[in-house]
Amino acid sequence: MAGFKQVTSPAVLLTVNDIDTDQIIPARFLTTTTKVGLGQKLFNDWRVDPGFVLNQPAARNAKILVAGHNFGCGSSREHAPWALLDFGFRAVVATSFADIFTNNALKNGLLPVTLPPEPHARLVEQARSGEPITIDLERLMVILPRRDELLFVVDAFARRCLLDGVDELGYILSFHDRIAAYEARQ
Amino acid sequence: MTQTLFDKVWQRHVVHQEPDCPAILFIDLHLIHEVTSPQAFTGLSTRGLKVRRPDRTVATMDHSTPTSKLAVVDAQAQKQLDTLVTNCKAHGVRLYELGNERQGIVHVIGPELGLTQPGMTIVCGDSHTATHGAFGSLAFGIGTSEVEHVLATQCLLQKKAKSLEVRFEGRAGKGVTAKDLILALCAKIGVGGATGHVIEYRGDAVRALSMEGRMTVCNMSIEAGARAGMVAPDDTTFAYLADKEFAPKGRAFDEAVTSWRALATDDGALFDRSVSVDVSALEPMITFGTNPGMGMPITAPVPDPEALVGSERAALEKALAYMALKPGKPLLGQKVDVVFIGSCTNSRLSDLRQAASVMADRKVAQGVRTLVVPGSAAVKKAAEAEGLDRIFRDAGAEWRDAGCSMCIGMNGDQVGPGQYAVSTSNRNFEGRQGPGSRTFLASPLTAAAAAVTGVVTDVRTLMGS
Ligand code: SF4
Numbered sequence A: 001m002a003g004f005k006q007v008t009s010p011a012v013l014l015t016v017n018d019i020d021t022d023q024i025i026p027a028r029f030l031t032t033t034t035k036v037g038l039g040q041k042l043f044n045d046w047r048v049d050p051g052f053v054l055n056q057p058a059a060r061n062a063k064i065l066v067a068g069h070n071f072g073c074g075s076s077r078e079h080a081p082w083a084l085l086d087f088g089f090r091a092v093v094a095t096s097f098a099d100i101f102t103n104n105a106l107k108n109g110l111l112p113v114t115l116p117p118e119p120h121a122r123l124v125e126q127a128r129s130g131e132p133i134t135i136d137l138e139r140l141m142v143i144l145p146r147r148d149e150l151l152f153v154v155d156a157f158a159r160r161c162l163l164d165g166v167d168e169l170g171y172i173l174s175f176h177d178r179i180a181a182y183e184a185r186q
Numbered sequence B: 001m002t003q004t005l006f007d008k009v010w011q012r013h014v015v016h017q018e019p020d021c022p023a024i025l026f027i028d029l030h031l032i033h034e035v036t037s038p039q040a041f042t043g044l045s046t047r048g049l050k051v052r053r054p055d056r057t058v059a060t061m062d063h064s065t066p067t068s069k070l071a072v073v074d075a076q077a078q079k080q081l082d083t084l085v086t087n088c089k090a091h092g093v094r095l096y097e098l099g100n101e102r103q104g105i106v107h108v109i110g111p112e113l114g115l116t117q118p119g120m121t122i123v124c125g126d127s128h129t130a131t132h133g134a135f136g137s138l139a140f141g142i143g144t145s146e147v148e149h150v151l152a153t154q155c156l157l158q159k160k161a162k163s164l165e166v167r168f169e170g171r172a173g174k175g176v177t178a179k180d181l182i183l184a185l186c187a188k189i190g191v192g193g194a195t196g197h198v199i200e201y202r203g204d205a206v207r208a209l210s211m212e213g214r215m216t217v218c219n220m221s222i223e224a225g226a227r228a229g230m231v232a233p234d235d236t237t238f239a240y241l242a243d244k245e246f247a248p249k250g251r252a253f254d255e256a257v258t259s260w261r262a263l264a265t266d267d268g269a270l271f272d273r274s275v276s277v278d279v280s281a282l283e284p285m286i287t288f289g290t291n292p293g294m295g296m297p298i299t300a301p302v303p304d305p306e307a308l309v310g311s312e313r314a315a316l317e318k319a320l321a322y323m324a325l326k327p328g329k330p331l332l333g334q335k336v337d338v339v340f341i342g343s344c345t346n347s348r349l350s351d352l353r354q355a356a357s358v359m360a361d362r363k364v365a366q367g368v369r370t371l372v373v374p375g376s377a378a379v380k381k382a383a384e385a386e387g388l389d390r391i392f393r394d395a396g397a398e399w400r401d402a403g404c405s406m407c408i409g410m411n412g413d414q415v416g417p418g419q420y421a422v423s424t425s426n427r428n429f430e431g432r433q434g435p436g437s438r439t440f441l442a443s444p445l446t447a448a449a450a451a452v453t454g455v456v457t458d459v460r461t462l463m464g465s
Helices: A079-087 A099-107 A117-127 A156-164 A168-173 A176-185 B005-013 B038-046 B075-091 B106-112 B127-135 B144-153 B178-189 B211-224 B235-241 B250-261 B310-323 B349-359 B377-385 B388-395 B444-453
Strands: A006-009 A011-013 A064-066 A091-094 A111-114 A133-136 A141-143 A149-151 B014-016 B023-026 B029-032 B057-060 B094-096 B121-124 B138-141 B155-158 B162-169 B197-202 B228-230 B273-278 B285-287 B295-297 B338-341 B369-372 B420-423 B438-441
Touching: A011 A117, A064 A117, A079 A099, A091 A117, A099 A111, A099 A156, A099 B144, A117 A133, A117 A149, A168 B144, A168 B155, A176 B014, A176 B023, B005 B014, B005 B023, B005 B138, B005 B197, B005 B228, B029 B106, B029 B144, B038 B075, B038 B144, B057 B075, B057 B106, B075 B094, B106 B121, B106 B127, B106 B211, B106 B377, B121 B127, B121 B144, B127 B138, B127 B211, B127 B228, B127 B235, B138 B228, B144 B155, B178 B211, B178 B273, B178 B285, B178 B295, B197 B211, B211 B228, B211 B235, B211 B349, B235 B250, B338 B349, B338 B444, B349 B377, B349 B388, B349 B444, B369 B388, B377 B388, B420 B444
Parallel strands: A011 A064, A064 A091, A091 A111, B029 B057, B029 B121, B057 B094, B121 B138, B162 B197, B162 B273, B197 B228, B338 B369, B338 B420, B420 B438
Antiparallel strands: A006 A133, A133 A141, A141 A149, B014 B023, B023 B155, B285 B295, B285 B438
């Protein structure tokens, strides 16, 4: 899995609420048996509109997506973070995220950044210019173009995994004896 | 100390927990299907690992499988199905493949085979895994990375969620089903209303539900954002399980019942939050928008964005534009192109009986395509044994084989662009049932009423007194 320390990039603003995983990657593209190439289908049905933000040249190299609240609701498809990553995003900023999406994103090195409404609005305001913003996982901080610093929280264990490259499956496997003991008690 | 049902099931499954780390939670039953498992098996092979507990892993095919005699949609879908066969063979995992008498939608077959039991932890790479919580198990959807973790270790890293008590109180009136209860909850608390929580459904209206009704309610917990939904097991649960294939038998069953009874939430146990819904005041429900929280009583007018502000107003405007609906006007009488009766929410025998009760001696309205898709091969057989298929066919509906079908539109069963569907499934997201599709979620009764009238209809007007 890709680690995460810091990312600096202009942000793509898609401040819609309740963006579900069927929008992020429609179900008909889920018959794949690999993770690659899903970026082409990211927001497929919204990209039909030439004016859609992801169709703008500025989106091509952006690493940060900004959404509204409850981003990633709906299905458990990990294809959603795979598609976002494959497109080039490394972080999504929203006022809240759906639970399964958060889990899936963190496991793939895509950072979900939750901001309260007021700092979120400030970020949207300042990111509009296309100037880059920085997300720093070490300092748990978003740094805006006008140098405003916004604090955020990430689950401590997930943060450690991302910063130190701890592999979650490796972590569970290291407790093999305890799992065996639990099974023996059953 | 007093504990909730959730606390008890959680505590019994914690293998170990380090300070400041998530718990390592043991998983009793891991269900897998073709769509969310291939990359997990690939990950396993890359690390040279085997499935730790094939005996606790069960696979089925449901999402992209054909539900008529036609072929699988394309070569890629076929490859995905073949990959599941290969992976299950290589790892000794039980697979109920297409044509098997136990095949069906993963959340339908788990319970009907008795694999799902009270007090278990159950996961599946599918967000509607909460369905199994109807038995008092802790059941939730996971991503493919987590599928790999469970395949390799039979464990998951989990932070304990908060608890939310949802009380359904009072007697349901005419035409009000389990589906209407859960749609009413989603409308009340919104699609993100239960994020971070495990719901326990309580109250006399929940006790009064059959197991199939409870499954319908728990199934849509995720549509309110919840991790899981649970109902404490009771005599209804035990009676359902008594003759199921993989449930304990004889003395073992009696012993199991004793321990299952003890799972119920203790008197005085505390929940982080509580919400209640007066069931006696409910009408049949229907959604008008593009998420399951955008629902209303069937006789209500479509809400007006003018009454809202900010992002909520924008969201409603966007939804109504997609749905091409006018605010302030009732949905009743809205023309319908497609009716879908099926999905892990409403494809069990009692759902089909409800739909059949409305369609009996009636005809599907001209110009309406009606699909009835049983949730499993076993449901199909049972429905045919009591002649439900005849009722549907005589009415002019299509009677299909088991699968997810038009709930997700992966197998080619789709609602056309711009078409309106009344669907008993669980998601009305943009394009969920096919690109450009417009979905009204409702109960099997309401869906059947739309099928025979060709418009959104209050089913109570078609029911005897
Ligand atoms: S019926 Fe629909 S919601 Fe249920 S498992 Fe299948 S695709 Fe998912």
